[in-house]
């Protein structure tokens with residue numbers, strides 16, 4: 001059964017350069033301590049399901065000025081009917097971007113092989129070592145699968161972005177540089193500000209985020225390894241500010 005639990009008819013900020021609708025699918029296999037979507041992760045059954053037809057009708061009606069659809073979550077690759085959903089969007093003539101935590105490389109590979117994606121964004125929660133990754137993700141992760149997703153994305157030729165939410169409780173500058181070195185040569189790497197509002201782990205509400213200037217410093221250093229690195233805050237506007245490829249997206 002399709003589990004669309006959220007739908008935004010149009011957004012100017014979710015997919016750079018595109019006006020996009022956003023659908024949120026329920027369920028996730030991670031329990032990131034800072035997750036801002038506990039409703040999608042913990043008790044999705046309590047949320048109203050939005051019928052696919054309602055979503056398709058809205059996109060079809062707005063087709064003239066909608067460029068694409070962002071499929072987010074939760075973790076969309078857990079949904080058995082994700083592929084038909086993507087195909088339904090494609091049939092309407094809109095592009096599709098997938099947000100993923102990278103834990104299901106087989107699904108990502110199949111979508112690339114079938115040319116179903118126009119863009120993909122993948123979270124990298126921590127440096128690619130078990131202890132740190134498991135701590136941030138809140139569950140035991142298969143690091144090899146996550147590494148495989150990264151490789152698939154980097155070799156795909158599909159527009160892509162990697163991103164890391166930087167909560168001071170778990171990550172410091174050296175961790176960000178470790179990640180940047182792992183994805184050396186990647187097109188885009190977004191350093192996302194941690195926001196102590198609605199977290200899966202309520203204890204994190206007491207954590208003070210890193211100051212903006214510190215994250216800019218992280219981005220400038222990480223930008224030496226990737227083509228473009230910037231800081232993303234609460235208000236997603238693209239505004240590169242300095243250095244080789246560093247910038248601020250707030």
Ligand code: SF4
Pocket residue numbers: 028029030031032034035036037041073074075101123
């Ligand atoms: S932040 Fe983590 S737990 Fe929340 S939806 Fe994303 S991957 Fe799942």
